[in-house]
Amino acid sequence: MRAHEAGALHGDLGSRGPAWLRTPVDVNALLPQLWPRNVARAADGALAVAGLGVREIAAEFGTPVYVLDEDDLRSRCREFRAAFPTEDVYYAGKAFLCRAVVRMIAEEGMFLDVCTGGELATALSAGMPPERIGFHGNNKSVTELTRALDAGVGRIIVDSFTEIERLTALARERGVRPAVLIRVTVGVEAHTHEFIATAHEDQKFGFSLAGGAAIAAALRIIDEGVLELRGLHSHIGSQIFDTSGFEVSARRVLALQAQIRDARGVELPELDLGGGFGIAYTTQDDPSAPADLAKRLRKIVDAECAAEKLAVPHLSIEPGRAIVGPAVFTLYEVGTVKSVLLGTDGDGTDARRAYVSVDGGMSDNIRTALYDASYSATVASRESTARPILARVVGKHCESGDIVVKDEFLPADVQPGDLVAVPGTGAYCRSMASNYNHVPRPPVVAVREGRARLIVRRETEEDLLALDVG
Template sequence: MSAHEAGALHAEIGHAPVWLRQPADVNTLLPQLWPRTVERGADGVLSVGGRTVRELAEEYGTPAYVLDEVDFRARCREWRDAFAGGEVHYASKAFCCKAVVRIVAEEGLSLDVCTGGELAVALAAGMPAGRIALHGNNKSVAELTRAIEAGVGRIVVDSFDEIDRLTALARARGVRPRVMVRVTAGVEAHTHEFIATAHEDQKFGFSLASGAAAKAASRILHEDALELVGLHSHIGSQIFDTSGFEISARRVLSLHAAIRDEHGVELPELDLGGGYGIAYTSQDTPSTAADLAAGLRKIVAEECGLRNLAVPRLSVEPGRAIVGPAVFTLYEVGTVKDVDGIRTYVSVDGGMSDNIRTALYNAHYSATVAGRASSAPPILARVVGKHCESGDIVVQDEFLPGDVQPGDLLAVPATGAYCRSMASNYNHVPRPPVLAVAGGVARVIVRRETEDDLLALDVG
């Protein structure tokens, strides 16, 4: 069981964080943290999609990212159905590979990409170009050219330089791409400063307060090369408080009204971005897709009513909320080290090369011994990696069974978003594979890197 799951405060361990709770039973799983087909057998061994983690470790090795395909598809459908009549773009930056893009397309979602590489994967996987939106604060000429020639459905413009660049490319090719203006609404999301994206002092979008967003819209409307279809706003990531979305929608729709009043044009679309939070620990209480959709629709309808605007077609961009909970990472314990009674360090065969978020964002995760049951009393542990960095931490604080030992399998849930996407070869460690499991069948959708892969790029 996760240390965040149940029980009273562990007053006897003075070094535990005040929010960390001692588990009543380290073998119990908290459902909100795990993909929906994950369960623990009578022998204590976790299974997913009908395959045990012991089988997966034996066949594919560790570390490995394990995707519950049933869970992933179900989350795609939940978001699709919640926003019926609008459009749900899966935010591919959370995790992008051809198999995932194909599943997203099969389940009726669209896709957003923010680089030429993500666009290449999307096109290679067969995602219809008209269902792709291209983001990015510094899109190159090559990226814009490929997007235009492929016929992507939306290009979200982010600067005046980009408007000029895109206008020239469109005129040269005799096409009229559909664009949205990314608006910086001045809403500071309650999240880490590196993933809050709508306050004024940051690199994304056109400022609403300064008038830059209105100027960008005006410039596009006066050009015959681009078709302005709507406004876009994104306020940050891992957000649970919907008040930020309400304020952002109100401000962006005020610009919709101003554009109508000045230019006689009611823009048909509104994209409120993504950033919807998930549960990494029991302290996190995410909303369902249905609840979020109902709340956002209500906000937009009320604001449009106040301004006598037709309600625009609503788009959202969940990434983490779909893939994050559908994946766990499977490790093998290598060493267990007690440090002067302060805490126990449990070292696994991965680390910051496969999950940089703890080091980068001070993110919190949970963990459980996955290959057996234990009746040992819990101990306060820190799960760390094998890299040559003191900040190489996977799970900062967790209660694990006191008999945790080398060779144990350890599973860390909620690792589907940004872990593989931001993975590196630090210390020349090959990146883990991604396994998709469903119906008792496991398949490799991204293979494990090898030392030959590392050496292939080294032409020295």
């Protein structure tokens, strides 16, 4: 069994045994599927993004630091817009949001989904057209709904009967008729981690299709006539590679649309199929191109609409992490390296793992601990001719589960002071970052055409103490 060209292991060590650890691998090569498109090794062996070396980035901004390849982000927006030219494509605010990114996606013609008042405030402060915002969330407060109405948010995705009551009362008070979608729980088993699967029945989101809540919600909104019911929304989860789940979801939600038509003579004009398309964190991941996704989803919707004798509704999709996830890598500095004995091979050879401790960890990337997520890594500040060793990149926090990269081949001469880069960290890393152990959160730097600019500054100890009023 051969590891991939980037030098990452990404396998099940236990099933292969220590002998496999001696598999030859190039620890200097980069697998393009895993890295931002403008990342390469420069002539000096160090990584560079859009022509700017990581050593220069580290010297100016410190480590750890999230590095955004701006042209990569923009190109992924354009690819989805080209693949879905007549549909609305929503950028996932929860994946990563700051004002600079809001401006980037707005300039590229994207829509934006938000799920809290803070995300909405960020979007509006950066000038995102409110009519291109969709507001999600299973427990929107009166304050959040009021802000959405006052701002003129384009779509509110209602998630409960309580929310329908709140929103109806607020709309009556203001004399407005907001456009809403109903989030439908369609009972589809998505092939992903249970914490990010969102369409099975036993979870907090949406109106149950099987239990009759979805049809009841639709009829209530139509009969009251205060809210404008534009369509239905379905989201089966995140980090999805298999489109078969979308086929089942579309069939069930369009059957509901036909029920609504038959009950009230209303054919809803919109359908949001969600998305949550997967990206490559390791060689085990095989994401589809946006054009392929568009072809498959249109075929599914066309077939189901024909079966139900429905006009094809205006579609929306939510690619999720697929836009920002691959456009970012995190840059760390190595602090310590520790060799640990794993076992002995049949010929008496010791199998060892290097624990490479970096200056970040679970406070800047909780996904490994939270979802058992896998990542790749490379020594970024230089090339090496040393043999590959099995390594685990770990953080500085007081937790044994503080792991950034579980299994990776790094050069045997990895040492304190080296820079290590971890790709695929654009989604749910900075947005889920914490101050655990009172560690300030890292900055975000956008690089374009050889120049870096700070778009989210590094937190300081003064920032932490400013909230401590005791």
